[in-house]
Amino acid sequence: MSEITTPTLPETETPAAPERARRSGGRGGMRQRTGSGTAKYRNLVNNIARTEILTPETLDDIHAASMTVLEEIGIDVILPEARDRMKAAGAHVTPGSERVRFDRGLIEEMIAFAPKSFTMHARNPARNVEIGGNNLVFAQVASAPFVADREGGRRAGNQEDYRKLIKLAQHYDIIHTTGGYPVEPIDIHASVRHLDCLSDLVKLTDKVFHCYSLGQQRNLDGLEIARIGRGISMEQMEKEPSLFTVINSSSPLRLDGPMMQGIIEMSSRGQVVIMTPFTLAGAMAPVTIAGALVQQNAEALAGIAFTQMVKKGAPVMYGGFTSNVDMKTGAPAFGTPEYMKAVMAGGQLARRYGIPYRTSNTNAANTLDAQSAYESAMSLWALTQGGGNFILHSAGWTEGGLTASFEKFILDVDMLQMVAEFLTPLDVSTDALALDAVREVGPGGHYFGTAHTLARYENAFYSPILSDWRNFETWTEAGRPTTYDHANRVYKEALAAYQQPALDPAIEEELDAFVARRKAEGGVPTDF
Numbered sequence: 001m002s003e004i005t006t007p008t009l010p011e012t013e014t015p016a017a018p019e020r021a022r023r024s025g026g027r028g029g030m031r032q033r034t035g036s037g038t039a040k041y042r043n044l045v046n047n048i049a050r051t052e053i054l055t056p057e058t059l060d061d062i063h064a065a066s067m068t069v070l071e072e073i074g075i076d077v078i079l080p081e082a083r084d085r086m087k088a089a090g091a092h093v094t095p096g097s098e099r100v101r102f103d104r105g106l107i108e109e110m111i112a113f114a115p116k117s118f119t120m121h122a123r124n125p126a127r128n129v130e131i132g133g134n135n136l137v138f139a140q141v142a143s144a145p146f147v148a149d150r151e152g153g154r155r156a157g158n159q160e161d162y163r164k165l166i167k168l169a170q171h172y173d174i175i176h177t178t179g180g181y182p183v184e185p186i187d188i189h190a191s192v193r194h195l196d197c198l199s200d201l202v203k204l205t206d207k208v209f210h211c212y213s214l215g216q217q218r219n220l221d222g223l224e225i226a227r228i229g230r231g232i233s234m235e236q237m238e239k240e241p242s243l244f245t246v247i248n249s250s251s252p253l254r255l256d257g258p259m260m261q262g263i264i265e266m267s268s269r270g271q272v273v274i275m276t277p278f279t280l281a282g283a284m285a286p287v288t289i290a291g292a293l294v295q296q297n298a299e300a301l302a303g304i305a306f307t308q309m310v311k312k313g314a315p316v317m318y319g320g321f322t323s324n325v326d327m328k329t330g331a332p333a334f335g336t337p338e339y340m341k342a343v344m345a346g347g348q349l350a351r352r353y354g355i356p357y358r359t360s361n362t363n364a365a366n367t368l369d370a371q372s373a374y375e376s377a378m379s380l381w382a383l384t385q386g387g388g389n390f391i392l393h394s395a396g397w398t399e400g401g402l403t404a405s406f407e408k409f410i411l412d413v414d415m416l417q418m419v420a421e422f423l424t425p426l427d428v429s430t431d432a433l434a435l436d437a438v439r440e441v442g443p444g445g446h447y448f449g450t451a452h453t454l455a456r457y458e459n460a461f462y463s464p465i466l467s468d469w470r471n472f473e474t475w476t477e478a479g480r481p482t483t484y485d486h487a488n489r490v491y492k493e494a495l496a497a498y499q500q501p502a503l504d505p506a507i508e509e510e511l512d513a514f515v516a517r518r519k520a521e522g523g524v525p526t527d528f
Contacts, residue, residue, distance in 0.1 A: 040420075041172075041417060042126075042127075043129075044136040044137070044138075044176075044423065045134050045135060045136065046136045046387065046423050047134055047423070047425070048384070048423065050344075050347065050348075050386065051385040051386060053341055053345050053348070053386075054348050059345075059348055059352060062293050062294055062297060062345070063297070065294040066295075066297035066298040066301060067107065067298075070101065070298050070301065070302060071103060071104060072101070073253065074099045074101035074102070074253070075099070075249075075253050075254065076099055076100075076253060076254045077255045077260065078254065078260065079261060081264065082255070082261075085306070085309050085310065086306065086309060087100075088309075089110070090106045091103075091106060102305065106305070107301050107302070110304075110308040110309060111301060111304050111305055111353050111355065113308040114308055114315075114316050114353075114354070114355050115132070115313060116133070116354045117130065117131060117133050117135070118272075118315040120208045120241050120244065120272060121208070122177075122206060122230075123231070124206035127206055127208065129177060129208055131356045131389055132356040132389055136388065137176045137389065138176050138177075138391050138394035139176065139179040140165070140166075140175050140177070140179045140393075140394065140395055140396060140409075141182050141393045141394070141395060142178075142181065142246075142392060143181060143401070144157065144184065144397070144401060144403050145184050145402060146399070146402055146403040146404070147182075147404045147405075148398070148404070148406070149405070149406040149488065149491070150407065150484065150488045156186055157183035157184040157185050158183075158185050158187045159187055159188055161183055161404075162181060162182065162183050162184075162185040164495060165182035165183060165396065165404060165406070165409070166200060166201060167204055168406075168409055168494055168495065168498075169207070169395075170206070171494050171495075171497065171499075176208075177208040178207060178210060179210060179392050179393060179394075180210045180212060181197050181212075182396060182404045183404040189523075189526075190524075190526045191523035192518070192523035194212065194214075194221060194524075195515045195518050196515070198211060198221070199512075202228070202229035204500060206503075208243075208244065209226070209243065210244050211223070211226070211243055211244075211245055212245065213245045213259055213263075213265075213266070214262075215524060216265060219261070219265035219266060220265065221518060221524075223237075223243060223265070223266075223269060225511065225514065226242045226243040227242070228510050228511045229511065230242055231506075234269070237269070237270075238270040240270075242271065243271045244271065244273070245266050245271070245272070246319070246392070247262055247263055247274065247303055248276050248278050249276075249278070249300075249302075251277050251284040251295065251299060252284055252285060252299075253295070253299065255302065260306070263310060264310055267307040267316070268314075270311065271315070273303075273307050273315070273317070274316070274392075275304050275307070275316060275317065276300070276319025276320070276321050277295070277320075277321065277322075278321050279292045279296045279299070279321065279322045280322075280325050281323070281325070282325045285322065287327075289324070289341055292322045292342065293346070293349070296322045296346065297349055300318055300320070304316050317355065317356045317389070317390055318349065318353065318357050319357075319358040319359075320342065320343060320347075320349075320350070320357065321359070322339070322342035322346065323339040323362070331400070332364065333364055334362035334364045334375060334379065335362055335364065335375025335377075336378070337378075339362065339382065340378055340379070340381065340382035341382075343386045343388070344382055344386035345386075347383075347387040348386075350387075351387060356389040356390060357390070358388070358389065359383045359386065359388040359391060359392075360379070360392045360393045360394075360397075361376055361380055361383065361391055361393055361395070361397065361412065362375065362376070362393060362397060362400075363375035363379065363400075364399070365398055365399070368411060368483065372398060373415075373483075376415060377415065384419060384422075384423070394412060394416055395409045395413050395416065396408050396409035397412075406488075406491045407487035407488050409491060410494070411466060413465065418462060418464070434452055436452065437451075437452035465486075465490055466483050466486045468481065
């Protein structure tokens, strides 16, 4: 990997591995790295066997119960235009109300049009991402109202920190797309915030990005900014999905106006919709995980079916975000055993319908501590075994999503790279089986100095960004730095190493002119 490294010895010295270990304090020196990504972390594929937490029979039971919810109870759909489109497609709209019911046959007919896989196109084609199948895509933390690092503490989102976080997303190749705004920059007026933020995403990154569905005009502006950024016509963009939005149902069993408008604007133009119920068991969903999954599935399928009512073949993902709450306080809990079960079951449901699966890397920790690591590790275990295709909030999420943390971003990048290394197929070639080395060493020897080891030792194993493998004495002499210390240092090194991707001057000029015109027009109406 092309990482920035501070060697423990001058580069001209190449002693055997045992000697190097003694000079660096035993168990290896602390290698200071920013972990800058390389193309090896792009286009990840997860070929490990999935964990089937549901039997075929219980999977059928959840599906059947979801269909009963849609047929007998229904969904409140707040947008009249959406109800009209649903009625035209064959749904049952209760006169004088917002309630819509769906025959299971209609749901199954509609979702069958959803593509099993598709490509999301970035302005840099090398950053295109494949969605569906065994593909695995990591997206940055999104939508946090607060931001934090050790020096500044927890603070309201602002443009400076927003820009720093998207620069970090650009810097690391393990982060394949941005998510939404990693933090909400409230120092930009809400009427024009989307214009500045989306413009920054085009200029400071060359990866696929997201627009929020918070009203028709924001969607239209986002579509135009994505089109300008790629330097293509709208006709081409409609054939090449270049923008995604997350549509959350208002659980339980409601689809609100801005969300449904977002589906209409995005799906009608062939852009990506991630339909994601936010079902917390015990709060906005039944207290049992099975019941919460029934509700998640009903809400997700209603939204997915609607994307296909808008435009057959429109790209869509099945989003799962079922977890539980602390029943003592009502606070959301993440990275729990219940979350893991829901993630794995959600993957089975998505595969049943042949729709790409979105899930998340979550935790509820308030700082960079053991809880933040073990809850994320449990989340990553579940989404890897559960067959997640698109992982939102992959890096930087803390405090149940309320805070984007610079240090947690680095910790997560390290963990994501470990996942990627774990998913790399085991090399069992003749060379890797190492029989010549075994013959050379024989019984009772060691492998430090063999030709086989010396030819491979520098890149033999994954080199963590944050792990400190110095022995206790050397670590103590260095001031006993913690993971928090290392992460704080590394994120600053990464920002210093950030390189802004090239952008055609003509595209930048067109983008600036569009943003200036829309600002002069007042952006979008707000209440403040």
